[in-house]
Amino acid sequence: MSQKFISPYDHKAPAGAEGWKELYPYYMVFQENLKETEESKFFFCDSQHWPQVFKPFDAITVEFAVKCLGQYNTRQWLIPPANGIDFKIHNGYCYMSPVGVAPELIGDRVPQFMERAGHYFMNWESLLENWHVKVKGVIDEMEAVKFEKLPEVIDMEWVKNGVGLDPTYFMIQNYDKMIDLCYKTWQYHFEFLNLGYAAYLDFFGFCKETFPGIPDLSIAKMVQGVEVDLFRPDEELRKLSKLAIELKLSDTIINNTVEEALASLANTDAGKQWIAAWEAAKYPWFNFTTGNGFYSTDKYWIENLEIPFGYIQDYTKRLANGENIDRPTEAIAAERERITEEYRDSIPSEEAQAAFDGKLGLARVVFPYVENHNFYIEHWAMCVFWRKMRELSAVFVEAGFFNDVYDMFYFRREEIHQLLFDYGRGWAMGVPSIGPDYLPTEIARRKKIIDALSTAAPKPAFNEPPAVVTEPFTIMLWGITTDSVQGWLNSGETTNQLKGMAASPGKVEGIARVINSPEELGQLQLGEILVTRVTAPSWAPVFGKIKATVTDIGGMMSHAAIVCREYGLPAVTGTGSASTAIKTGDRIQVNGSTGEVVILEAA
Amino acid sequence: MKYTLFFNKSEPSDYQFLGGKGASLASMSVANMPVPVGFCITTHAYEHFLTKSGLKKEILELVSSIDFSQVDDLDKTSAKIREMFMKMDIPAEVQNQIKQSYEELCLLCNHQNNLPVAVRSSATAEDLPDASFAGQQDTYLWIVGENEVLEHVRKCWASLFTARAINYRKDQNIAEDELSMCVVIQKMVNARTAGVAMTLNPTNGDRSKIVIDSSWGLGEAVVSGEVTPDNFMVDKIMLEVIKSNIQNKHIEHIPDKENRRVLTREITDARATEPSINEAEIKELCRIAKIIEKHYKCPQDIEWAIDADLPEGHNFTLLQSRPETVWSQKKVDTSTIKTGMEGILNTLMNPISAKK
Numbered sequence: 001m002s003q004k005f006i007s008p009y010d011h012k013a014p015a016g017a018e019g020w021k022e023l024y025p026y027y028m029v030f031q032e033n034l035k036e037t038e039e040s041k042f043f044f045c046d047s048q049h050w051p052q053v054f055k056p057f058d059a060i061t062v063e064f065a066v067k068c069l070g071q072y073n074t075r076q077w078l079i080p081p082a083n084g085i086d087f088k089i090h091n092g093y094c095y096m097s098p099v100g101v102a103p104e105l106i107g108d109r110v111p112q113f114m115e116r117a118g119h120y121f122m123n124w125e126s127l128l129e130n131w132h133v134k135v136k137g138v139i140d141e142m143e144a145v146k147f148e149k150l151p152e153v154i155d156m157e158w159v160k161n162g163v164g165l166d167p168t169y170f171m172i173q174n175y176d177k178m179i180d181l182c183y184k185t186w187q188y189h190f191e192f193l194n195l196g197y198a199a200y201l202d203f204f205g206f207c208k209e210t211f212p213g214i215p216d217l218s219i220a221k222m223v224q225g226v227e228v229d230l231f232r233p234d235e236e237l238r239k240l241s242k243l244a245i246e247l248k249l250s251d252t253i254i255n256n257t258v259e260e261a262l263a264s265l266a267n268t269d270a271g272k273q274w275i276a277a278w279e280a281a282k283y284p285w286f287n288f289t290t291g292n293g294f295y296s297t298d299k300y301w302i303e304n305l306e307i308p309f310g311y312i313q314d315y316t317k318r319l320a321n322g323e324n325i326d327r328p329t330e331a332i333a334a335e336r337e338r339i340t341e342e343y344r345d346s347i348p349s350e351e352a353q354a355a356f357d358g359k360l361g362l363a364r365v366v367f368p369y370v371e372n373h374n375f376y377i378e379h380w381a382m383c384v385f386w387r388k389m390r391e392l393s394a395v396f397v398e399a400g401f402f403n404d405v406y407d408m409f410y411f412r413r414e415e416i417h418q419l420l421f422d423y424g425r426g427w428a429m430g431v432p433s434i435g436p437d438y439l440p441t442e443i444a445r446r447k448k449i450i451d452a453l454s455t456a457a458p459k460p461a462f463n464e465p466p467a468v469v470t471e472p473f474t475i476m477l478w479g480i481t482t483d484s485v486q487g488w489l490n491s492g493e494t495t496n497q498l499k500g501m502a503a504s505p506g507k508v509e510g511i512a513r514v515i516n517s518p519e520e521l522g523q524l525q526l527g528e529i530l531v532t533r534v535t536a537p538s539w540a541p542v543f544g545k546i547k548a549t550v551t552d553i554g555g556m557m558s559h560a561a562i563v564c565r566e567y568g569l570p571a572v573t574g575t576g577s578a579s580t581a582i583k584t585g586d587r588i589q590v591n592g593s594t595g596e597v598v599i600l601e602a603a
Numbered sequence: 604m605k606y607t608l609f610f611n612k613s614e615p616s617d618y619q620f621l622g623g624k625g626a627s628l629a630s631m632s633v634a635n636m637p638v639p640v641g642f643c644i645t646t647h648a649y650e651h652f653l654t655k656s657g658l659k660k661e662i663l664e665l666v667s668s669i670d671f672s673q674v675d676d677l678d679k680t681s682a683k684i685r686e687m688f689m690k691m692d693i694p695a696e697v698q699n700q701i702k703q704s705y706e707e708l709c710l711l712c713n714h715q716n717n718l719p720v721a722v723r724s725s726a727t728a729e730d731l732p733d734a735s736f737a738g739q740q741d742t743y744l745w746i747v748g749e750n751e752v753l754e755h756v757r758k759c760w761a762s763l764f765t766a767r768a769i770n771y772r773k774d775q776n777i778a779e780d781e782l783s784m785c786v787v788i789q790k791m792v793n794a795r796t797a798g799v800a801m802t803l804n805p806t807n808g809d810r811s812k813i814v815i816d817s818s819w820g821l822g823e824a825v826v827s828g829e830v831t832p833d834n835f836m837v838d839k840i841m842l843e844v845i846k847s848n849i850q851n852k853h854i855e856h857i858p859d860k861e862n863r864r865v866l867t868r869e870i871t872d873a874r875a876t877e878p879s880i881n882e883a884e885i886k887e888l889c890r891i892a893k894i895i896e897k898h899y900k901c902p903q904d905i906e907w908a909i910d911a912d913l914p915e916g917h918n919f920t921l922l923q924s925r926p927e928t929v930w931s932q933k934k935v936d937t938s939t940i941k942t943g944m945e946g947i948l949n950t951l952m953n954p955i956s957a958k959k
Contacts, residue, residue: 081952110948118944202950206940211811212804213845215838342840346811349935355942505843593843 016452043095053092064186092453168424241315258309290518293378311541400436502595506570606648622725622785641789688761724759745863797822797908808930820855
């Protein structure tokens with residue numbers, strides 16, 4: 001077991017990326033003088049959540065998320081064997097390192113953990129009800145924030161009311177408030193998640209021990225809910241498509257762009273009725289990203305109506321062809337009950353059956369959170385956050401600081417403060433701000449670095465792996481086990497076979513389509529096999545078109561795996577390298593029951 | 604009057620006319636357990652034969668005249684009665700129905716009136732000593748053609764009057780005048796693949812699994828341990844193959860129809876290392892195993908075969924099912940199970956991947 005991954009200190013950045021470390025906070029990069037310490041830790045790449053190189057501002061998501069995950073493990077629940085997760089950004093990608101608790105300290109944490117976590121499990125429903133109130137409150141607060149161009153003169157009302165402050169003061173305050181609310185969002189994100197996974201893991205472990213060899217999928221199916229908020233946006237699109245057929249509007253919908261269609265629909269009563277339904281569906285359900293909420297470049301439906309409208313067109317066409325587009329919810333629910341009952345009946349002792357019931361019961365109580373938080377945080381709250389950040393950037397664009405609203409994200413969050421002061425200072429003194437002259441070169445320099453970093457794929461891991469992976473959240477959230485780490489170490493030879501997780505059963509052959517970003521989803525042809533680094537739940541509507549899915553990254557409960565199973569498509573996740581090993585046009589075989597992918601014929 | 608009745612067409616009200624074995628096969632067939640296809644020659648046929656031929660009266664008189672203190676006398680009378688059975692013609696209406704049913708069975712199995720069958724007696728429980736005592740003589744294997752069938756039906760009927768059977772009835776005070784017998788005609792299994800299936804994992808007692816051993820040809824090779832069979836572990840609930848182990852199967856047993864025996868043959872071609880059962884067949888086998896287990900309400904040890912004569916989807920044959928005895932009687936140790944917060948704590952402290 002002397003096999004090791006490369007040290008980050010030996011893993012050089014691609015040419016043209018010189019100076020990349022300055023784009024991120026000092027504490028998030030490997031420091032030269034800490035080489036010995038850092039090389040003693042095992043890091044794995046989290047390209048499941050962060051598959052693309054971070055622009056400086058976007059690193060806020062990994063920073064807040066992973067810090068908040070840690071605070072609950074380390075300081076709130078006192079999870080006996082596990083503290084938080086250390087992380088670093090290296091050559092633009094993020095790498096995680098779980099932090100264990102010293103063996104001699106574990107025992108003392110147990111009573112604390114029992115009381116603290118016990119309280120949440122005992123009061124789950126009422127605490128969760130309050131969580132929804134808190135999160136909705138944060139979203140409302142973010143929605144209320146406005147970023148506007150600084151006025152020529154201070155408003156007369158302010159003068160008369162003796163405010164004694166100027167709009168730059170409030171602009172800076174609003175920026176800080178947005179960062180603060182984003183931070184709060186991520187605190188809430190993890191308030192229930194770690195415990196939810198722990199309860200799930202408890203049932204999972206019980207099943208693995210009672211039914212050795214039980215497919216992961218069986219366990220997921222017993223726990224998963226049928227009505228899930230995460231599926232609501234897609235559900236709304238289906239409803240709108242059905243309404244279009246019902247109101248005989250399918251031609252208008254299918255044959256026009258979203259703008260043309262809405263304009264044309266506004267002329268008829270039936271059309272107005274459809275528009276009313278479309279408007280009603282938007283909030284909150286179109287606060288839904290085609291990405292995963294972690295990047296400023298994520299495209300949200302509500303700002304890109306052509307995306308949901310395109311899906312509605314697809315659904316409407318299928319309906320017009322007489323296809324059934326309904327989710328078979330009754331069949332899903334019946335199957336869930338059948339599976340549960342049959343596994344339960346396989347347990348020969350009443351005590352063990354009672355334990356099964358108890359653990360499954362708790363897993364089912366906590367699991368809706370595990371599934372649904374994703375809509376409220378990554379989709380809804382982050383949609384508002386990114387929209388407001390772009391609103392601020394638009395002000396900078398108007399003030400001549402940037403050419404493009406996306407330019408702002410080439411700056412770290414604390415650098416935005418400087419920009420705000422530069423803008424306010426010029427405005428106050430009556431001189432041009434320095435930014436419009438200074439920034440274009442700097443933005444170009446940073447773009448070049450990010451582009452250079454993006455030319456190289458991340459390494460799967462750094463340094464020496466532990467003999468066994470025991471950290472519970474690493475296993476649960478990232479699907480990283482002793483076996484998968486070994487698999488990464490052994491890969492590298494060219495082969496036409498890939499091995500991943502059997503995420504959704506079934507075996508098919510077909511033509512692969514490699515998708516590198518959500519923008520390319522439109523290229524997918526009917527009956528192709530989707531191959532990608534990682535999928536997002538909002539890709540749901542394309543699953544009606546494809547035959548199977550293969551991803552590089554994904555745990556047993558990754559959002560991607562859940563949606564694949566929902567659509568009854570074979571899926572292999574966590575292959576490590578499918579999106580680079582497989583080329584568009586290759587004929588491949590996907591076996592979602594065994595987790596094997598074979599390239600049968602190269603394009 | 605129904606003189607013959609196919610297993611899968613019978614109803615519970617018919618069972619009284621099918622004898623013990625016949626009723627059992629009929630009820631299993633109706634419960635969707637794929638026993639080898641066949642039909643019963645009902646007790647009506649036997650009774651009609653006896654009445655119409657006038658044999659009944661004659662036999663009763665002969666039996667009541669036996670001097671049981673003389674072993675010789677019992678043997679002689681028994682032989683005489685059985686000879687009468689073999690000489691007497693079966694009434695045309697009974698014969699025709701048997702011939703017709705045999706023809707139907709041949710057709711069902713794609714054979715031109717030459718399907719090898721087993722002919723077995725099926726007495727009502729009280730009439731004969733139990734199966735083990737009755738011995739093998741009332742089962743005739745590899746019977747081919749309607750004439751052979753008719754001849755062996757008569758042999759079965761006659762077996763009611765072996766010396767041992769007559770003596771047994773006397774000891775048990777069973778009345779001779781209410782005697783009757785059904786005869787079962789079943790297709791001989793022409794196994795392409797055969798093996799055993801257990802509706803639990805015999806290595807750990809896990810009842811959510813079905814474990815299958817499978818090899819080419821008749822099941823003897825697997826049961827006797829002459830070959831290392833292909834081995835599969837299947838999740839019983841999802842019907843998904845979890846583990847498969849394909850072995851080199853160097854021999855197979857196949858029927859030698861002419862000589863009415865089993866032949867051992869070496870497998871020298873690629874077939875030896877090919878799976879003896881495919882995934883769809885595994886699923887079908889497991890589906891059937893679940894039905895059998897549910898029927899008997901406890902884990903089963905099942906002998907099965909895939910019959911080469913029968914069409915896909917209908918080619919599984921259940922040869923025998925016994926209750927599993929080792930794990931079913933074991934007390935389950937539940938002392939290590941932790942529930943509630945204790946369970947969650949235990950899970951966090953001992954993650955599953957560490958136990959591998």
